[in-house]
Amino acid sequence: MIEELDMFATIVEHKSMNKAAVVLNLSQPALSRKLAKLEDELGAQLFRRIGKRLELTRIGQLTYEYTLELRHSHRRFLETVSEYASAGRTSITIGASLTTLQTTLPDFIKALNASHPEFDIKAITGKTHEIVTQVRENKADIAIVASRIEDAQLHCVPLFEDHLMLVLPTSIAITGKDQLGIDDLNGLPMILFSRGTWYRMLTDEVFAKHNLQPDVRMEIDSFEAILRLLHTCRAATLLPHSYLRKQLLEDNELSVVSIQELEQTKRTTCLIHADPAGLHPAVRLWIEELSAIN
Helix, strand or coil: CHHHHHHHHHHHHHCCHHHHHHHHCCCHHHHHHHHHHHHHHHCCCCEEEECCEEEECHHHHHHHHHHHHHHHHHHHHHHHHHHHHHHCCEEEEEEEEHHHHHHCHHHHHHHHHHHCCCEEEEEEEECHHHHHHHHHCCCCCEEEECCCCCCCCCEEEEEEEECEEEEEECCCCCCCCCCCCHHHHCCCEEEEECCCCHHHHHHHHHHHHCCCCCEEEEEECCHHHHHHHHHHHCCEEEEEHHHCCHHHHHHCCEEEECCHHHHCCCEEEEEEECCHHHCCHHHHHHHHHHHHHC
16 A cells, blocks of 8 residues: 555645656556555545546545655655664663662663664663763763653653562561551661662652661662671661562572552653664664553
């Protein structure tokens, strides 16, 4: 049908079957047959004849507008393919906040490598505000951060929602409780992520909101180190749900406790980037695919 639509647009633009037939190198009867076939497929008349003049019907006008969009998309597709083919492999720098570095980035890069093996991926890390600055200054093509970013210079694509969960060594049991509530965190020995990070700000918001004062034993900027120290310090921690894999919990002999108030601590992990025009065409196309999915 694409060929017939392009033929139809040529008729519209030349306002004459005769002129369109010459441009398309077709006889007028052949062009008329093709037009009739298109109208039959659409189930609607595209032109009305007023004397010697052709006038678009309402369906004809809609079809012409759609054909123009189709032409534009096709040209853009061919330009993207041409740019990509001439460029060969594509270098892409991904920024990641400290939280997403340990929770989201590994799986994200694995999936990106699987779908786009032609990408040469470089990663840089830092605190969320540092990574946002890197993207704004075009030092990173894209970035993954564990929050929505409101910035007029940046585009933000939501990936998924996350929330905190209480993690305890299996050797520790809080007795006398069938189910834990948020108040049970008060005075509980805990190892927390370092201050100044998004993850720590989120936990501090929870503590302030519910007037809690946990017994903070350590502050560390590594989830892996926190997990290893929980048994030694006989302490608990709060971790993002996205980080807690079944095998990870089993290997470290940990259990997870769901607390209703913690499940309400939702944050959206997002992909951010600057002006799409400044991105490599292959990266831009991939981001558009990602946006359509989410």
